[in-house]
Amino acid sequence: MDEEEKPVRRLSSIVLIIIVVVLALSASALYQAIDLYLKQDVASGYYLLIGFLGLAFSIYMLLQTRRRMRRFALKTTPVTTTITCQKCDFKNLREFERGDFILKEAGSCTKCDGTMLISAIYRELKEKVKEERF
Numbered sequence: 831m832d833e834e835e836k837p838v839r840r841l842s843s844i845v846l847i848i849i850v851v852v853l854a855l856s857a858s859a860l861y862q863a864i865d866l867y868l869k870q871d872v873a874s875g876y877y878l879l880i881g882f883l884g885l886a887f888s889i890y891m892l893l894q895t896r897r898r899m900r901r902f903a904l905k906t907t908p909v910t911t912t913i914t915c916q917k918c919d920f921k922n923l924r925e926f927e928r929g930d931f932i933l934k935e936a937g938s939c940t941k942c943d944g945t946m947l948i949s950a951i952y953r954e955l956k957e958k959v960k961e962e963r964f
């Protein structure tokens with residue numbers, strides 16, 4: 831779990847630094863804009879534009895990062911239970927339910943009416959790693 835989460839955390843902290851820097855830059859640009867506006871300088875419009883673009887960018891980045899983090903959290907959570915028929919080896923996958931354990935009886939086979947037993951319980955990501963190894 832830790833190996834999978836670390837790169838995401840590092841990435842989000844870099845993104846956070848970028849957002850803070852952009853926010854600081856746009857704040858100073860807005861400050862410049864007000865300063866130049868008071869001096870009746872035409873350049874104040876440019877600073878105002880830069881300031882608002884920076885603000886919009888950092889808000890957009892923040893929302894994007896939050897959405898990505900949520901998607902990642904959803905991706906890691908599901909645990910799959912594999913149910914295998916003892917007679918015909920028919921496999922059925924379903925979401926993990928409370929009380930599931932390996933070798934627990936899980937109803938009868940839809941194909942041959944044999945006994946279905948839970949043969950594996952795993953997180954999706956770990957199973958992918960296993961498949962690569964073998």
Ligand SMILES: [Zn+2]
Binds near residue numbers: 915916919920
């Ligand atoms: Zn069967």
